[in-house]
Amino acid sequence: MVTPNINEKDKLRIREIVENFARKHSLWVLAYGTGCGAIEIPPTMTSRYDAERFGIRGSATPRQADVLLITGYLSTKTLKRVIRTYEQMQAPKYVIGFGSCTINGGMYWDSYNTINALDRYLPVDVYINGCMPRPEAVIQGFIKLQNIIAEGKGNGAEKYQENLEWYRENQKKIIHNWQMPDYNW
Amino acid sequence: MDINWLKVLGLIITPIIAFFVGVTYGGLVRNITARIQNRFGPPVYQNFWDIIKLYSKKTSIHHGWMQHLGPVFAITASITSLYFIPVLRDSVLFSNLSFSGDLIFLIYMMVFGSLGMAMGIGQTGNPNSAIGVSRGLSMMVGYEIPFVLALVSIMIQFHTTSLNDLLAVQSKFTDWIIFQSPIAFITGILAFLGMMGYKPFDVPIAPAELASGPVSEFGGKYLALMQTSRSIFTFAKLVLFTDIFLGGAGDFGTLVVKTFLLYMIPVLTGIVNPRFRTEQAIRFFWKWPTALGIIAILIVVW
Numbered sequence: 001m002v003t004p005n006i007n008e009k010d011k012l013r014i015r016e017i018v019e020n021f022a023r024k025h026s027l028w029v030l031a032y033g034t035g036c037g038a039i040e041i042p043p044t045m046t047s048r049y050d051a052e053r054f055g056i057r058g059s060a061t062p063r064q065a066d067v068l069l070i071t072g073y074l075s076t077k078t079l080k081r082v083i084r085t086y087e088q089m090q091a092p093k094y095v096i097g098f099g100s101c102t103i104n105g106g107m108y109w110d111s112y113n114t115i116n117a118l119d120r121y122l123p124v125d126v127y128i129n130g131c132m133p134r135p136e137a138v139i140q141g142f143i144k145l146q147n148i149i150a151e152g153k154g155n156g157a158e159k160y161q162e163n164l165e166w167y168r169e170n171q172k173k174i175i176h177n178w179q180m181p182d183y184n185w
Numbered sequence: 186m187d188i189n190w191l192k193v194l195g196l197i198i199t200p201i202i203a204f205f206v207g208v209t210y211g212g213l214v215r216n217i218t219a220r221i222q223n224r225f226g227p228p229v230y231q232n233f234w235d236i237i238k239l240y241s242k243k244t245s246i247h248h249g250w251m252q253h254l255g256p257v258f259a260i261t262a263s264i265t266s267l268y269f270i271p272v273l274r275d276s277v278l279f280s281n282l283s284f285s286g287d288l289i290f291l292i293y294m295m296v297f298g299s300l301g302m303a304m305g306i307g308q309t310g311n312p313n314s315a316i317g318v319s320r321g322l323s324m325m326v327g328y329e330i331p332f333v334l335a336l337v338s339i340m341i342q343f344h345t346t347s348l349n350d351l352l353a354v355q356s357k358f359t360d361w362i363i364f365q366s367p368i369a370f371i372t373g374i375l376a377f378l379g380m381m382g383y384k385p386f387d388v389p390i391a392p393a394e395l396a397s398g399p400v401s402e403f404g405g406k407y408l409a410l411m412q413t414s415r416s417i418f419t420f421a422k423l424v425l426f427t428d429i430f431l432g433g434a435g436d437f438g439t440l441v442v443k444t445f446l447l448y449m450i451p452v453l454t455g456i457v458n459p460r461f462r463t464e465q466a467i468r469f470f471w472k473w474p475t476a477l478g479i480i481a482i483l484i485v486v487w
Contacts, residue, residue: 018237019237019238019241021234022234022235022237022238022241023241025234025238026230026231026234026235026238027235046222046224047222047223047224050224050225051224052219052220052224052227053225053226053227053236054213055235056228057227060392060396060397060401061313061396061401061402061404063246063395063401063402063403063404063405064236064397064400064401064403064404064408065404088246089404090242090243090244090245090246090405091243091244092242092243092403093244103358149270157243157244163441181227
């Protein structure tokens with residue numbers, strides 16, 4: 001009889017698979033209504049499209065949330081609040097960029113007070129493109145995020161921590177009155 | 186000193202059963218809510234994934250020692266309350282630690298968790314939490330009065346403060362206390378609505394205005410511990426009310442049916458109702474349930 005030879009690394013791997021499976025099936029969303037895209041969130045959550053089937057649920061505070069949903073354009077003023085919110089969330093945490101505005105600025109690409117590319121300021125896991133993306137597209141994006149988590153690649157929090165200096169540099173270029181702690185979580 | 190090992194085994198497995206039943210009930214409630222809102226809803230085991238996910242969060246915020254102790258107080262109070270409630274009648278394994286004065290002990294013990302939580306929450310410094318705590322404690326002042334009045338009327342009626350004696354009284358279906366003293370039952374159920382914290386009385390939690398109130402600063406493992414505690418406490422309260430009013434249960438099948446039917450009263454009330462304001466909730470408790478409780482006592486004393 002052959003005894004199964006499970007070393008310490010494999011045990012950790014099994015544990016990680018179970019944890020990732022739980023994370024995948026329980027995504028608590030902080031729907032930060034920054035832009036016009038927030039209007040697509042109520043139909044996604046309510047009876048017509050019912051995202052709760054996939055374990056996606058709204059969360060009231062950043063401390064309890066897993067997913068930060070950036071719905072649409074980000075003005076330079078809201079960017080500051082979004083960064084604070086993101087840093088208050090507990091790892092592992094994920095960011096979904098929602099709508100064209102988060103990818104390249106969309107229709108606001110030459111506006112004086114919105115940012116163009118979200119992933120220069122926060123580590124984005126999934127982009128959902130469209131203006132507006134319909135609820136089907138939103139749910140498709142969440143399923144893509146679930147697959148990323150199941151593969152163990154949802155490590156945005158670590159990426160943010162490793163490249164904090166680069167992110168801070170970009171953030172401070174936009175936010176001139178930086179009146180918050182440099183590392184606030 | 187001889188130790189009854191069967192009882193020790195019961196003490197170990199009772200919280201585990203309570204946890205699994207409580208969490209499954211939580212999932213069922215989410216599913217039933219979804220069906221009433223014309224949605225499909227999450228699977229019944231959804232709350233297990235939520236709790237595993239919360240336990241496996243990698244970071245957690247630290248504000249101070251009292252914040253660590255708050256959830257610990259909550260879960261201690263939940264398990265201790267459960268230990269003094271006989272889960273099944275005439276069973277050595279599940280009779281737990283119930284003694285001759287356990288009703289009075291439970292009135293005190295069921296408050297302990299919320300008070301401990303309030304102290305822990307005070308240290309987080311979140312204004313939403315502070316408002317939530319003050320609302321929660323005001324609500325408690327509201328529903329504790331009818332709850333105690335209902336229990337006192339039953340204590341006077343049957344000359345006992347022991348749950349086991351009450352179970353012995355209700356040996357036949359027609360002897361259930363719900364039929365013997367219906368007014369005490371109505372008072373108890375109205376207090377129970379406030380205790381469970383479902384919709385008309387979810388004043389302390391109020392996700393839309395207080396960002397989930399007391400727990401708004403707690404994430405990850407703290408929240409997981411609180412959800413565990415809440416599941417166990419829900420089961421404990423349901424079993425307590427089943428023991429007092431519905432004649433307890435001889436086996437787990439009966440227990441599940443009775444507790445589930447009892448649980449549906451606050452849940453279904455909650456789904457179809459909006460939220461009270463704080464003072465409306467307290468006024469409600471001090472008006473009708475308190476009057477009914479006094480009437481129940483007067484009938485018994487007469």
